[in-house]
Amino acid sequence: MTIMHCKGYEAVVEYDEDAELFHGEVIDMRDVVTFQGRSVDELKKAFSDSIDDYLVFCAERGEEPEKPYSGQFVVRVEPVLHRAVVSAAKRAGISLNKWVARTLERATI
Known part of the structure; x- marks a missing residue:
């Protein structure tokens, strides 16, 4: 494939x-x-x-074509993990969104 x-x-x-x-x-x-x-x-x-x-x-x-991806998704995690990633983002000096995006990007390379 x-x-x-x-x-x-x-x-x-x-x-x-x-x-x-x-x-x-x-x-x-x-x-x-x-x-x-x-x-x-x-x-x-x-x-x-x-x-x-x-x-x-x-x-x-008269319909909108489906877009492959909107760029948004919801992830549900345990509160302990949520706190840990917010803390990691603050230590990195960036927003939670940017921290998650960078982390996901590194994981997919």
Whole structure:
């Protein structure tokens, strides 16, 4: 499985050896957006075209397209951990939000 990115959207791609065809699907959204191609260039173009078609479809229906991520999420933790991360952020001289974002970024690299 491979991950591709286009216009802020992310897709997983798999290769069907029997059909000699790459199949992709945009992930992390309720709407279904798929694409396929026989070469990498064809696959990239199909991904871009599928995103464009999705955006046009949403506009025609007067709907907001799903955004891959809003940049916000809620995390529930035990009060002891909450106190510890607030303390760590204060010691670092930054906001809790910035401390959490930096910590998550380091953890994902």
